[in-house]
Amino acid sequence: MSDAYVVGDPDGLSPLLVALRDAIARELHAQLALRGERIELADLPEVSYQVTIQVERTLRARGPAREPRAEARFDGVGPVG
DSSP states (O other): OHHHHHTTTEEEEEHHHHHHHHHHHHHHHHHHHHHOOOOGGGGGHHHHHHHHHHHHHHHTTTTTOOOOOOOOOOOOSOOOO
């Protein structure tokens, strides 16, 4: 981990990725606290589930995702615009 990250430089991450990183870090911190600073292999499915819930909440809090228009293709096939 670079010193720039520690002092608050998001290393060029988008605001969404910064929010996701922070949500994941908060949930992992909480899970470690609940489990005595140790996550057992058998606990990984539950920890992963809880992290996923936090990611979903973060995405919902940021508003609906914009769907790309079906006709907006950049591979040279089909109409554009």
